[in-house]
Amino acid sequence: MATFLITGGNRGLSLAFARELIFRPASAARPTGVHVTKSDVTDKASIQKPWPYVEKALGGKGLDFLINNAGVAHWADDGTKSMNNLEEIFKVNVLGVHWVSRTFLPLLEKGELKKVANIASTVGSIALAPAYSFMPAPAYKLSQAAVHPLTVQYSLDYEKQNFAFIAISPGWLNMELGGGDMADWTPEQGAKASLDIIYRPDAEKNGKLLKVFVDGCQNAEGPTRYDGESAPW
Numbered sequence: 325m326a327t328f329l330i331t332g333g334n335r336g337l338s339l340a341f342a343r344e345l346i347f348r349p350a351s352a353a354r355p356t357g358v359h360v361t362k363s364d365v366t367d368k369a370s371i372q373k374p375w376p377y378v379e380k381a382l383g384g385k386g387l388d389f390l391i392n393n394a395g396v397a398h399w400a401d402d403g404t405k406s407m408n409n410l411e412e413i414f415k416v417n418v419l420g421v422h423w424v425s426r427t428f429l430p431l432l433e434k435g436e437l438k439k440v441a442n443i444a445s446t447v448g449s450i451a452l453a454p455a456y457s458f459m460p461a462p463a464y465k466l467s468q469a470a471v472h473p474l475t476v477q478y479s480l481d482y483e484k485q486n487f488a489f490i491a492i493s494p495g496w497l498n499m500e501l502g503g504g505d506m507a508d509w510t511p512e513q514g515a516k517a518s519l520d521i522i523y524r525p526d527a528e529k530n531g532k533l534l535k536v537f538v539d540g541c542q543n544a545e546g547p548t549r550y551d552g553e554s555a556p557w
Contacts, residue, residue, distance in 0.1 A: 325356050326437065327387050329378065331365055331424055332394035336499040337443065340515035341391060348519075365394045365420030371427050379431065386434025389522065392421045393443040397464035410463040417467035422474060433485065440478065441522050444471040444491040444533055446547065451556035455546045472533045472557070479531030488526035491533040494518045495550055508548060509538070521552070533557070 328345060332338040345355055359381045364370040378387075396416045400406045421442050432438050447456045448468025456465065472491050479489040494514035517536035521529065537552030544550070 326389065327382055327385065327435065328355055328389040328391065329387055329428060329431075330391045330393060331363075331420070333360065337494060337497060337511045337514055337518075338391075338393045340511035341393065341519070344512065344515045344519060365424055366415045368423050368427075371423050375427070378428070382431065386436065387428060387431040388435040388437035388439065390425065390428055390432060390440045391443065391522075392424055392441070394420055394424075395443065397461050399460050400462055401460055403460055404462045407462045410466065413463040413467050414470070417464070418470045418474060421471060425478060429482075432487070438482075438485070438487045439522060439526070440487065440489045441518070442471055442475050442489070442491045443518070444468050444475075444493055446493045446533070446535060446555045448472060449533075449555050449557060452547065475533070476531045483530060486526075488530045490521070490529045490531070492518045492521050493533060493535050493555060495536050495538065496547070508541075508550075513538075517550075 538550035
């Protein structure tokens, strides 16, 4: 039985992760039950509060997987000129990832698999920035640009301890943070494709920002190219 901790688990992609994991084949690394606890990833004291509950739920074992998925995105109709939410978004999307990862590292060190997946987006790619110019969310883009190097630094620091830290872009999903009916696919599809990456051998992914694979979209041009490869930086 594998153990997972997923942030933002009450809706959207996080909820889809939990559902997908429970119904994975018994032969896969998956949990056999679900526990729910409450925390605010922007508050270091709040992140500490679930620790005793999580430790008890693990029953003396370690944590195998951490999926950092709590995140926010807000529009700024006039672009950077009206970007008044940079601090708020960085606190959730970047500092929250760092604080949660740092807090639960001791439990991950006791785990057998030691995998941390930071759910990110290719909107933070400098190389792809022109392709995303239609999207008026500069603060969100900047936060996603920061998540990848944060992932890289963790991967370098903990590689010798057999950890794998990866960033995953699950694609444009139909949910509150995404584009609604304009999006490419559902949170359930995004969760399944992201887990396919998480289960890959560590050497193939440690420190990388990886796009999900969608059959039929692997040769598309621009942001909708879902080929399962590393995103351009």
